[in-house]
Amino acid sequence: MRLFYALWPTPATQREWYDATDTLLAPWGGRRIPPENLHLTLHFLGDVAADLTNELCRLAEDAAANAINLRFDRLEAWGKADLAALRADDTPDLLRLVGQLGTGLKLAGIATDKRRYKPHITVARDLHFVEASLPVWPVLEWRADTLVLVRSRLAPQGSEYAVIADWPLS
DSSP: OEEEEEEOOOHHHHHHHHHHHHHHHGGGOSEEOOGGGOOEEEEEEEEOOGGGHHHHHHHHHHHOOSOEEEEEEEEEEETTTTEEEEEEOOOHHHHHHHHHHHHHHHHTTOOOOOSOOOOEEEEEESOSSOOSEEEEEEEEEEEEOEEEEEEEEEETTEEEEEEEEEEEOO
16 A cells, blocks of 8 residues: 555645645646645655554554644745645644654654655646746645545546544644
8 A cells, every 4th residue: 555644634725725826836837736635745655565554553643742833935846856836844843743753664664755854735746837936925824733644546647545544633
């Protein structure tokens, strides 16, 4: 199973992000991510054996703590990855959650990404034109209050996500 941990917004927040980036993304072209797929990935785990699901759930339960306030103030195009992303600055609470999950994953023998964590929400792929960064105004603020473990399936029309388990962040 392809799995990842994420902070998952409500459908209303997903729609807000989708609508707020519509005019900004128009000149860049590309394929928009459907609103129901918008989320903030914490750790992409890749293919994981199904028998590890209970361990992954335990790790998330142990790491779940406070809700996290985030501010998305810019849209960035990442040429190498060929995507556009809403970007937020690192916050101590977010980095703490990412770090706790990462430590638990390493102790469980599950590989994690070695690159520096950059909080973002992918909003488009396969861009036609790339501008390094655009400001988002008004700034999009979000109180992330749900940690999830998600199964990802690749389909011809794009990724299909199913939340396997969720934990409230108080």
